[in-house]
Amino acid sequence: MSDLYDRHRAVAPDWLALYYEDPIEITHGEGRHVWDADGRRYLDFFGGILTTMTAHALPEVTKAVTEQAGRIIHSSTLYLNRPMVELAERVAQLSGIPDARVFFTTSGTEANDTALLLATTHRRSNTILAMRNSYHGRSFSAVGITGNRGWSPTSLSPLQTLYVHGGVRTRGPFAHLSDAEFTAACVEDLRDLLGHTRPPAALIAEPVQGVGGFTSPPDGLYAAFRDVLQEHGILWISDEVQTGWGRTGDHFWGWQAHARSGPPDIVTFAKGIGNGASIGGVVARAEIMNCLDANSISTFGGTQLTMAAGLANLNYLLEHDLQGNARRVGGLLIERLRAVAAQLPGVREVRGRGLMIGVELTRPGTDEADPQAATAVLEAARQGGLLIGKGGGHSTSALRIAPPLSLTVAEAEEGAAILEGALRAAY
Incomplete structure (x- = not known):
């Protein structure tokens, strides 16, 4: 992977952002999961920046x-x-x-x-x-x-x-x-x-x-x-x-x-x-x-x-009424994350609707954005087998969660558990 990263850096502009200290190459996907070049499977909670809307490798498409x-x-x-x-x-x-x-x-x-x-x-x-x-x-x-x-x-x-x-x-x-x-x-x-x-x-x-x-x-x-x-x-x-x-x-x-x-x-x-x-x-x-x-x-x-x-x-x-699924499963996921956030001093807010959820991080005891914590959570979630995004206007201190709209309740629970562990490691 380091060879591909070196080749990327040699030909791509410096401002073309890559996630992760050790960037990954995604080689294939199915449903709500993707695999990297090392064969590791991830639950995808970002969908290529909200683009894989229904599922990876959807047979109908x-x-x-x-x-x-x-x-x-x-x-x-x-x-x-x-x-x-x-x-x-x-x-x-x-x-x-x-x-x-x-x-x-x-x-x-x-x-x-x-x-x-x-x-x-x-x-x-x-x-x-x-x-x-x-x-x-x-x-x-x-x-x-x-x-x-x-x-x-x-x-x-x-x-x-x-x-x-x-x-x-x-x-x-x-x-x-x-x-x-x-x-x-x-x-x-x-x-x-x-x-x-x-x-x-x-x-x-x-x-x-x-x-x-x-x-x-x-x-x-x-x-x-x-x-x-x-x-x-x-x-x-x-x-x-x-x-x-x-x-x-x-x-x-x-x-x-x-x-x-x-x-x-x-x-x-x-x-x-x-x-x-x-x-x-x-x-x-x-x-x-x-x-x-x-x-x-x-x-x-x-x-x-x-x-x-x-x-x-x-x-x-x-x-398949994926809008209804986004409402039901997204509602469960938001409540699950809010319950976790209530126990962590660095989580300022869990917000969103449906399967478009933001988790804003701040330095504990302050209202100051914490982009370093957001990066740490992103890395820890990846290590746990979960891909998420980040964003925010007050530094990049908000986690962005936007899975394919066919997400199941079991997958939502799995992703929430991984994210909880990543947040607890940061705080």
Whole structure:
């Protein structure tokens, strides 16, 4: 493995992050488990960064990809594409957006980049509202609206970005307030901000902040924001790259926790829909999607191979009610972890919903982030046979837990036990 690591370091950029002091090569997977090059099996609680949504080596997806590869792999969007149209029809119907149009990309970054192009063109404004602690991708425009310093390497941007309070419930100047007071304070802050700037094109927000450590506002905050936005004609973009497809359990889309005023104007998606195939996309009202006055294509967005994977994966998800499983098994896992956390002084908070769970670590007796402990827990969990992620806006001090949505109760208990041991070793 050291040979592969040395070769990686020789050809890959220094900023391309690797987990673990001794990085592992994952060679294959099945269900909720993966194996490394040494033959060691791990319970996967991160799913390739929330991307293996249903299961590793899911037979239905593997069969669909194999059959499609035997017919044609790719033709571009210059030709009619049946799998693309079929998946677009499903996504449009599931989005809740009236008269919806769908454009496929190859990643969440590209999806958010497209959404920004649509919103700024439609509104004739290059000002974007974004949330503090947010992450929206690695393109030039996406890092320009990312409110997490650790993932935004430049202040240069084609956009003017204004950052709004509300994405993190338990930190910041409004953390001491009740949920209702917190929402009211964030709304008033938004109103005040809009009084000092030219009308922005859109607000882009993750219903649950992913890289930020699985933080979220009280339910209804974005509906309250939407009321203010509509007074100014400002669009609402919901970044569902990590929250979509039922992962939060209670809802199919994260925005539905804020649904008082209906669906967003634009929804972006990626990651889990392909179960590992490179699919991203944007769904929006026709008047917004059709606002561009120049030709465009996508060479790889909507390619037949990935569309076949997405269709098979989405069908499996719906037919097996994996959203319901995320709600049931995720609820049990959260309660199990909260019981452990109550005994450990370094666990500040266990938060999340469904199978999107964050465990924030701080130095005992303080409110100070503890990234060293997060790294130690990540390593100890790996030694115990469990793969998890980490993130957070106040240093990288939150553990991120996001298994495939087919996780069983027994596997949840097994993973919780390994994580408990890793946390106890750290504290």
